[in-house]
Structure formats: C-alpha cells, structure tokens
Amino acid sequence: MNTTNQLAEPVLGLNVPAAPGMTLADVSTPALIIDLDAFERNVERLRIFVKKNGVRLRAHAKTHKSADIAHYQMKHGGACGICCQKVSEAEAMVAGGVQDVLVSNQVVDTKKIDRLARLAGQARLLVCVDDLGNVDDLSTAAASHNVTIECLVEIDCGAGRCGVQWGEPVVGLAKKIAASAGLQFSGLQAYQGAAQHVRDYDERKAKIETAIRQVADTLAMLAAQELQCDIVGGAGTGTYYFEGASGVYNELQCGSYIFMDAAYQRVLDESGNCVSEFENSLFIYTSVMSHATAAMAICDAGLKAQSVDSGLPVIFGRDDVEYVKCSDEHGVIDDPQSALRLNEKLKLVPGHCDPTCNLYDWYVGVRDGNVECVWPVTARGMVL
C-alpha cells in the first residue's frame, strides 16, 4: 500500500459527470455546477472592494478546495494567497502550485507538524497558534527541517472556538514565537466566525466592532513590546465590509463569496434586505427520478449530494416547487401543480456550500449552456 506523501491526481472514475464541450442538459446528475459568469463577477466584486479599501485578500480555499479556483483568485481576484484549514488541504494546494498558504487553524499533532514543516520548504507557509507548548513543537520541527514557519496568534474574538483571549495571552505567545528558532511572529488571526450568519445587520456589526476593538487594543500592547504584525487577518463573506473598512484588519479571508449559498443569502443588509452583492454561482444540478405521486416529485440529490447542516437547498428560479425533505440519496419536492416531469433537471442552491463541495470530485464549469471546464476538487476529503 502506497502511503507516502506524494500527491496523487484526482481519480477519474465512474463519478465523472461531464466533459468540456457537452451541453448543460447532458450533464449527469447530481453534479456540482458553476455558473462561470456569475463566479467571475463575484471574484471581481471582492477584488474591487479590497483594492478600494487598501487591504489584502487571502481567499479561503476551504470553500472550494480547488487549485484551479485558487489560481483564478490570485490571478484575477486580487488574492495575495490562500487560507487552508488542514495540513493535507495545504499540501494539495501547494502541490497544485499555490505558493502562499496560511493554515488558518492549529496544528498540534507531531506528525502533522512535521508535514507542515516540510511544506514550509516548498512555499510560504503560515499557521495559527493558541498554545505555548505548541510553539515549542513548531520550533523544533522548523529547526529540524531548516525552514521558517510564520505564526499568527489566534484571538478568540467572539467565535467561541480556537484562540486565546485578547491582550496579555496574545502578547505572551507572540513573544515566545518571536524568540523561537525557525519561527517568525507574523501577526494575528482574528476571525469572528460566529458573526458571519447573524441575520440582523446592526447585531452583526456590533459583534465585529467588539472584535475590532479587541484586536486594536491587542495591537497597541504588541507595539509597546515592539512586536509588529505583518498580518491582521480575519473576516468572512458575512462581515468583510466591516473588517475591511476598519483600518485595523489588513487581510480578509472570505471564502463563500465566490459561490454564495442559501445560508449566506439569509443574511440581511442595512435596510433589512437580503445581502445581494454576490450572486449564486454554485448549484447542485439534479434530476427528477420519480413522480409516481402527482403532487410530489423525487430528485436524485440527497444527503450524499449536499450538506444540510444549514438548512435544505433552495430550487433556483422556481417558486412553484419546493425542496422539502432530504434522505440519503433522495430529495422530496413539493409539486402541487404536478409541474415537473420525469428526468426534468433543476438547479439547487446548496444550504451550505463548503461541506457540499467537499462531497464532489468535480466542478462542472458552465457558460452559455455549455460545459467549458471540469475542475477537480483538488483537496476533496483532505481532512488530516
């Protein structure tokens, strides 16, 4: 059994739904399709925002897990690099040619730290830290591989997940990193994940204002110790305009903006309307596979074709039919007027794009009704 760290090409097998040149109607279902025009407009919108606000974009690749999309974001979307969440995801991206990767997460297992240090010999590599002992382990590995690992101290600025509290704990970690062989203190990771899907604009804004204050106060304490932050990173698709205009954060980590999903579309803007700056560009293409009951159609996209953790998918462009129930391989669609026909195809807006993309091996890129490209989901299943 081959268990080396050599990156294998994504397997081309029985689950390939399309090939370039086909029409959309000929794509096998369920398949993950990208409306390339909408995708490109989304990428362009955020590029303009970061340019206007004088901040960097480090696009989060945990959303798409695709080296092709990462390269597109860096070439056309103003991204200076990418974020990953796992060492194996970062390995796949570096093997796919990406040269600037932040693992926006803790890496504390000895074997994974070793993999991280190897990777730092192949690309600019940054990682988050929230534990003093972990600094020692990272330093040992970096020194043994003769590389530099850049470290961001993670602040828990309200997300209630990883990260230390703002202020002194951050300063303590930063000092230790700065004094450790093989490590470089590069700044702060301050992602307020719990604010991203808060529907109400003012409530969302208040959460980010709190985070911004904590970060600003911490930056002042670090500066007093002559600890400079190259990166003050955080923000997601639900809040980036707050961090981006704060004058405190300088690197945004949006991921979902390229695709949007039903959960993000429930987030409201200042006027109480659905946030609309990004378009749905990602769809689960599905077919009606049974319609034995007049008012109910069954489609072929169930739990193995999408993650329903953030709610059921929305049928795009249709208000006469509704996706109401999901089992392993089936979706139940209310079809009160019996409008759907067997084999009819529908586009579903996934409830939550990130874990949905992770189920597929391929993105089918579509423009003007034709398949233009089939991109591998490079880091699909890379959870280690």
Add this chain to the structure above:
Amino acid sequence: MNTTNQLAEPVLGLNVPAAPGMTLADVSTPALIIDLDAFERNVERLRIFVKKNGVRLRAHAKTHKSADIAHYQMKHGGACGICCQKVSEAEAMVAGGVQDVLVSNQVVDTKKIDRLARLAGQARLLVCVDDLGNVDDLSTAAASHNVTIECLVEIDCGAGRCGVQWGEPVVGLAKKIAASAGLQFSGLQAYQGAAQHVRDYDERKAKIETAIRQVADTLAMLAAQELQCDIVGGAGTGTYYFEGASGVYNELQCGSYIFMDAAYQRVLDESGNCVSEFENSLFIYTSVMSHATAAMAICDAGLKAQSVDSGLPVIFGRDDVEYVKCSDEHGVIDDPQSALRLNEKLKLVPGHCDPTCNLYDWYVGVRDGNVECVWPVTARGMVL
C-alpha cells in the same frame, strides 16, 4: 481527460490516515475506524436471525460503499447479494467483484439506463421501477445489450418517496415488465423507510404491519394474474425483525446494522429501552486540537468529517465531556472539568453512519488496539 467507465483504484494520497501494523494511537485524525470485533459480531447476529427466520439478507451497501465489507457480508454474514442506490455505486461494486446487485432505486436517465444494461452483462442485476414509461426504456436498453435486467416494482408502503400505491398500479407495472423484451419481473420492493427511526416500538410496529398488509394484498392480486414474486424485499435496521418474521417479506435489506449510529440507538425496543442487538462498531477518531479555554475543548472533526443531519455525534465511553457544536472543520466539546488534554484522542459515534462514511476514502480496521486493515471506501462519492 479520461472519462471512460473504467474503474480506477481509490486514490492513495494525502488523506491516508493509517497503514496496517500501526497502533490505534498512531492513526491520524479525523479518521473513520471500525472496531472489527464489534463489526463481526453485528454481522453474525443478523446472519443468525435470517437463518432462523428462513429469509434472505441482501445487505445494503449504501451504508458502507465498500467492496471488502460486501464480500465479508456475503462470505460470513449470510448475505445473498447486496443493494446499491446508484448505478455508479453498483458499477464500483461489480468492478470490486460483487456478482448479485439490486439497485434499490429508480434509474430513469437514458445514459444511466445504458450503464445499467452494460452492468447486467457482468453480474446479476436488478432495479426498481415505478413508472410505465421507464419499463419501455429499460427494455430497449436491455434488448440492445442483449441482457436481462430483473425488475422489482416499488410500492410506496408509507415512506412517502418513490414507488406506486399498492394493488392495481403494481399489477399494471408487473404485467408490462413481464411482457417486455430483456426484462424479467422478479418481485416487489417495499421498503418502509419512514418507519426505521420511529422511536416508539408499537408505533414502529404498526407502520410495518400496514406495509405488510399492503404487500400481502398485492401479492394475492399478482398471484391471481399468475405473476410470481421471487423477491419480496424491504426492511432496515430499525424494523427488520417485523418484516423478517412476517411470512410475507423474504429478503431483508439492512445496511446500518454492521455499524450502528447515534440515530439508530435512539430507537426503542418493546420495553422502552434502547435497541441493543447491534453494537457501535464505527467511530470517527478525533483529536483535541485546541484547549485555550478551560471548559471547552476543540476537536478536529467537524462537518467535513461527518454528516450531522440526524444530530451531533456522541463521544463514546465518556459522560464527562459532550460534543455540543459543529462547524466545518471543528467540533466544540463541553469539558467542564477540563479533563481533556491537547492531542488527546476520542471516539465519536456518528449521528448518521451512511452519509458519514461517504466522506472518507478509507476505513481503518482496528482490533486489540492495532490497525489490522485499511479498506478503501470503494464507492465513495459515487452519486451518479
């Protein structure tokens, strides 16, 4: 790009968590591990049941998607064959050497019907039908490939999904199948999926009794037309003892019994206790990766390491800590006594085993604390 139907070997890449001979403690996380002793006992328990009740077992491979496990069930577990839900899943299983496969689902797309007919040239192949037009399409493909496709008419006996109503609609479909070139009418598919997780024993029993009556009445109507049913199939892990003892069903389609999961463990027996005939044999092995807050540990198994559609995972063998929240790559664990340490490993019982297995490329088989085997999830991601 290779888009032929040739089965590729599962990719050996960066997401391989273990190799045979390692200790469990050395397995990289998150990983899907099987307690082989518990798994084998589960397989043996159902083998004894079907033998005692004089019914067949056609184990559902949608749970595990593994050719290794399918072979084990057929060799040691009394299974006469397997069920699959998708054509691509069936292709992967046939390529893996399984020779008797029921696609327990409708196949209505022309290209998929063609793949199904090709497959019928390589193995005994059965499929479910609930549409008269579909019978024509299946017949055309079978005739053109010069094969026989066996058809089961699917009855919606309460699940509210695919299938026609019992009685006349079934007879009409059966007659048409029996008269169609390349097709053979082989019986009924009558899976009451909506009963499987009904917690209360009597309520669950009543649902299956209704299904049994509908099936028995339909069988009488078919017999009056001299249409014999080789297979009367259905049942799952939550209800198999009803169908298995009914004298009406003759082929059980249990899947989850090999692994169990938290959702099935909430199902109650006659005395109001948790059903206990099967053991937890499947776990998500996870590590504590952050513990910056005393009463909260963060583990490395989130939404990309499990499906939470049926609830959060349960931490196996621990009542001092609780998995309370799940995001893409993280699990939040309440740890009021600060009992957990960084890098400590835990076993999670997944909320829902089927879609969880579909996220992984490998099963890590463990016995006596050592990795005995690493089995590919042969049909992982095969949704077409």
